[in-house]
Amino acid sequence: MSVVTPEMIGFPAKEAPSMFTTRPEIIGTFGAVASTHWIASQVGMSVLERGGNAFDAAAAAGFALQIVEPHLNGPGGDCPIILHSVRTGTQQVICGQGPAPSGLTVGLMRDKLGMEIMPGTGLLATPVPGAFDAWMVMLRDHGTWSVREVLAYAIGYARNGAPMVPRIRATIESVRPLFETEWTTSAALWLRDGGPEPNGLYANPTLADTYERVVREAEAVGGSRENQVDAARDAWYRGFVAEAIGKFVAATEAMDTSGRRNRGVLTADDMARWHAGIEAPTTLDYHGHTVLKCGPWSQGPAMLQTLALMGGFDVAAMDPVGADFIHYVLEAQKLAFADREAFYGDPAFTDVPMATLLSPAYNDARRALMGATASLEFRPGQPDGLVPRTDYAAAIRRSNDLAAAMGSGEPTVSRLGASGGDTCHVDVIDKHGNMVSATPSAGWLQSSPAIPELGFCLGSRCQMFWLDETLPNGLKPGKRPRTTLSPSMVLRDGKPWMSFGTPGGEQQDQWQPIMLMRMIHHGLNIQQAIDLPSFHSEHWISSFWPRGAKPNKAVIEGRYTQAVLDDLIARGHAAEMGGEWSEGRLTGARREADGTIRAGANPRGMQGYAVGR
Template identity: 70%
Template sequence: MFTTRPEIAGTFGVVATTHWLASQVGMAVLERGGNAFDAAAAAGFTLQVAEPHLNGPGGDAPIIIHDARAAAQHVICGQGVAPDAATADRFASLGLDLVPGTGLLPAVVPGAFDAWALMLRDWGTWELPEVLAYAIGYARNGIHIVPRISTTIETMRPLFEEEWHSSAEVFLPGGKVPGPGTLFARPALADTWQRVLREAMGSSREARIDAARNAWYRGFVAEAIGKYYRNNEILDSSGRRHRGLLTTDDMARWAASVEDPVSFDYHGHTLLKVGPWSQGPTFLQQLALLRGIDIGAMDPLGPEFVHTVVEAAKLAFADREAYYGDPDFVQVPLNELLSPAYNDTRRALITEKASLELRPGQIPGFNPQVDHTASERVALLNRAPGVDEPTVARLGAVGGDTCHVDVIDRWGNMVSATPSGGWLQSSPVVPELGFCITTRGQMFWTKPGHPNSVAPRKRPRTTLSPSMVLRQGKPWMSFGTPGGEQQDQWQPIMFLRMVHHNMTIQQAIDAPSFHTEHWPSSFWPRVARPGKVVLEGRYDAAVLADLKARGHLAEMGDPWSEGRLSAARIEADGQMFAGANPRGMQGYAVGR
């Protein structure tokens, strides 16, 4: 099987991320005696500087960890909640039937800082200044600009110059788009982090980390965000200017939390995902459907594999649309959605022909609600720049949308994290802080009564979806990918090819992949393209013809265009392996 690079192997530790700087930072922490949690936090903060078009300090970060000492897995929820003022009535009073995709209105509490800090406090060993030193250094001295950063800024340049002036000050230094290969510094961001560290006083490591969290959520950072969102009207994707709803009090009331992962057993493996406040359980539902089908007998690059996996995804994501939401607010019938009886019935819907319908299942006591107007909103996509996660947006040559971090250390600790949000193209920079705030609130529906309807202090149903796998009950692999709706399409494809076709991590990442856009997107303007399937351009033309004959609205994409996966695994003999995506020329795995 062709690969672009070797699968990294070692016994001391491995790190894989979506940017080489973060991978090397994570490995440097391991080499200096830090554990996987120290390394992942340092890599995560570094990504906020290295990939500002894909995540930022004001973003989100769901994390799954394996604690080797306790032999336990946990989810750290770095998905912030809606402001107190975010209600369906409030959006209706503004004449909005969708939460805008950009600007101030879609902001929720930015959860990334607290998620990384909580993980560091409770499972790490390093002090926060040690962990942040790498990111501060890059913010102060500059990072190497990759072409996609320049392209993203160029796409946004007219809006920055005409409307989002605080973003122009940061991302158009000297009034110009920073060119590929140049150094790009973020001095205001470095100043913000260093002020947080100055205020992080305490008698113990834990107390100092908590003091930093307080500075962020109950101190000067929260005050600057509240002031900016209260006092400014900013143009957003609705075509109008709006003030923000996020306040200092909203920041102060929230903290990252720890919860149990959701799991599903499949062919000797146990998949762990975050809860139904994300799309993560759709991965588990796809496995529940595919468990009754002989995937191993299929050519992993053939049309039968593509058709079967796509049809299973359509059914699982239809249930996401109908039933998923923040379980602190709504009852989500996960036990039923993952049960053998339910999936036996759903599996019978997979035939030799492509379905063009959005078909959630029927569960007694529940009233499934799905949006059947999403396919009519395609024309809205190009209304304003920066409206969508650009993996599937048509915003010039912009690509990518999120980041991912995988770490395994010599003690067997493991981290899978998918930080995102706070993109430079999604909301204006808060001037005193030097960074943007997440617009994850666009994932809420404004229609009352839906499981994912907007409500105060509720988590939006995010697409962010890290993964972890146990093999025969022992931690085996951490993996994930950017990609919005594609995250829980590309990940199952990779996993199935490893489990059923004996591919290595790197082989499974490099193999050509695919996705469908059949259901409503989680991003403004919530478009659906029923039946659409995109094959990576390296597929044989006969596969495309076969899919079209089955009724798929299939098309061929560019040769290296599907997925930005990374992964790390550990085998029973203690060997560790890691791989990362060659697409985009940024992701790397390192280890020894």
Template identity: 55%
Template sequence: MTFTTRPEITGTFGVATSTHWIASAVGMRMLEHGGNAFDAAVAMGFTLHVVEPHLNGPLGDMPALIWPTDADRPVMICGQGPAPAGATIAHYRGEGLTLIPGSGLLATVIPGAFDAWMLMLRDHGTMALRDVLEPAIHYARHGHPLLPRVVNTIAGLADFFRDEWPTSFATWMPGGAVPEAGALFRNPALADTWDRLLAEAEAAPTRTAQIDAACKAFSQGFIAEAIDDYLRDACVMDAAGGRRKGVLTGQDMAGWQAGYEPPVPTDYHGWTVWKGGPWTQGPSLLQSLRVLSGLDVGAMDLNGAAFVHTVTEVMKLSFADREAYYGDPLHSEIPMETLLSDSYAAARRAQLSDHASTEQRPGQIAGLEALAQAAVTRAATDFGTGPGPGAGEPTMAHLTERRGDTVHIDVIDRWGNAVSATPSGGWLQSSPVIPGLGMPLNSRAQMFWLDEGLPTSLAPGRRPRTTLSPSMALGPDGTRMAFGTPGGDQQDQWQLIFLLRLIHGGLNLQEAIDAPLFNTAHLQASFYPRGTRPGHLMVEPNFGTSVIDDLRRRGHALEVAEPWTVGRLTAAARTPDGLLRAAATPRLMQAYAVGR
């Protein structure tokens, strides 16, 4: 039996796994009190806003795959808000920008997470709004032990908060000092916000009417009014080094709602894998599977240099296509059928070699050659950086903690209902706290380009091409699996590696998560300042010296990470006989799986 850092959780009643142990425990509490996976996920999501405020918030974004037990396939809940009406390329260019800043008020899109959680709760959950909000209110009101990474994030921005974002200074540095790691930290303004929301919602007569009333209070009532009032006059420093006003209005919020859409599937070695549409980066994982399906991955050492090299080179091709062709399919024609076709995968497979590529190589699609060329040109452009804070969304301890990240949730209940959700945005370092609300806005607009004619060009009503990418899969024996990870551009790299090891290595969930990980920053970064690192490959040192030396000989620009610092995967699965399994990464010592 392979040693793992912790057991794979097994049981029949329910499993909940997330990037913070408190959220996982909250999810299990909902299941113990008779709730289903959807109730548990909502309660976990709002708890994560409180305990991981550097990684997500109520004014952020939230795509989720949900799989009701009686459905034959999952469905996507789109909690990705689009660009506001005033978010035009002309306006941003007029502000002296060539890139959308990674922080500040122009970086925001319409907040999407709250409405998406409410949609899940109303249509699929069973519990009252108060039941799922009470844990978050408790930890915001009475305190939770503050993570060292939150403290480090606040400490790195202490002077900036004091000088430029006074509402954030008051929220994150109560008493004027950086809080202590492990000490109880409170956000009473956030608790007050949810208490007021509940008071207004519970005036409605039924559970459904109360959830609808909460949505109205958020998008048209006191929360939207507070955001509108603040943004009317606020002019704050951003990551590009200038003080600028935002364009989001209460009217923008009132005009948008979360919704459902079908995910995109592909088949691989008897498995069916579902990802979000091309407004996410999810199809890049599916493209990688299509290319790999023509190679004998199962014959490779899954911790060997050939595996690492091959998977890395395939991911470079898939992410080049992501940059060239992905975007909001409601606003652009996305050639998804071509990108996932056998013939296209074969053509991309022929581009692989034994040497690491340092080129950006989007595939050539008839009629769309200009998009491919534009992606190559952007990747070769040095955009520079501004002196301001809050750029980026990498994830691990070896990267600057001033940058934002994401969280992830997987839940399966005793009936077989399943959720995979990747909430993000609204980080404490992304934007000033809205006065009286205890929460900052998101910075997802930084994923747009300020160039015309692209699927990812900034335009009112268009969704940014997000990195957020939950996953679900169906095994050949009928096993249903929910899995995912934070990690910006790395999300569909780490998930691909996990899935390949699970399918080809016969590993259990925890073994597949514990195995050494790698990722590349060769691709065009999705976050300000949008750089590339041609040929880059980061590996964990437990691959061993011989594998690392072999990868160098193959031409990779190798970066060896600190031990146990790459990837934040969690996963849950249910076999047809009702046996539940769950696992969580030991990396960063935060994530936990629970169940019985």
């Protein structure tokens, strides 16, 4: 087992804090909440202190995240959840990933609109918004609080104002020209009075009104707490929210990344027909731990495939910040993400050979492809004899074309709104041992025009579909786009141990296995594993518009030594050094056998915090 030194965290030895972390790992017995924003963490902890359980706390924190990180998630976005219930003794996935509308077809996109790929912004790429139902299904089935109690925090911040961290202002400024000239409803919301000042308070009273009406309609039904939760769901998906969404989408031509103004096709009927599903997690046993992920409608199993490949190496003998560890993880991820591209999709529409992809025999054969030098190839396997179909060359061309356009002064971001969003995450463990790992995202303020009656916009997750129905992730009405959202949970010796996750798009299932392996093989605690410098690859086809690829590209955090970078380059990686604190926004919480609850959160960006006692 390697020894962690202060220099690995980025501190000179004489200045290193205790345990070599930027902050202590939280330790208590009552409960803990870790999230990507300090307010959401405090909201969740407030719920626990007032007698709520982990499910109440996670829901309240999740709705608060919509207000305090509107550039990273929103009410019109998505949210997959993995939970452990002490009452049932089971783990389950709640799928808050909404599907494609009934009118969104390959024929519409290719034949009528002449598009080769889905746009990355606007209204055409909008799925049914899934986050609200996911939170409410969890609250109904596992929580104890009312709709009013859970939404009170979000309503308060929307009504009275939440602090606008500088990154929110930067995001707004990046799309200001689009808002001013095209998405005028968004300008009315986000540019009023010149726009929010960094670190000033900014309110969204229209969204507060929306949530207050949801509460009123839920309570008007009366009856049990569960009945009122279902009434709130009805208000959202079969009531005034769905009606406002349907009318706005039908009446609005929105500029998108195609360079044209297009109407969306999402209707109130699409919303009425959908509800969040409940599924068993996809699992992998790894060194005495069982790792739980969402199914192949997400990219989550790619993390499991990475671990299955790394299971054949002596990871404990590798330096956790050395070139060997980086090299073999990158090579494993190249193989895992190639399979993601070739075979993952909504299993309700396509047969995904998941059992084979996670089997020892398949991974033994794939591991044999991992050599001492970097692979330049894009190499999906052939599980069960399936022949992969991907167009890697076209993805490389799209990356090069976009880079050339931006390098020549083409105002891609300001004219088309091609400002990517990111994601949030929240982990909760209560004193009973209930656990939640949730990754809300989409519905970013920069994803589509704001709906003026509701105070929020819709997401653009359907950009992840291919316009070929025969592909596993090909567009079909009612099908879930393969999302990058990927919460995690781990059992140790069969007992619930840890909830964790991160924002980061493609990087979510790169940074998470790195964190987990450092804990399992090198004995690090959550905060140490988060604080160590990390890395990522961009070798495969991106899930996001314009669906590009950068062969063999690897980025390592700036706190690595030059010797590590030189070693990776010598092995053939197209490696480069990123910023000093630039890789990952991980959070996590775990419950040990002695009853202690421990948590940590990412210091990068100075927003994420873990709280507990």
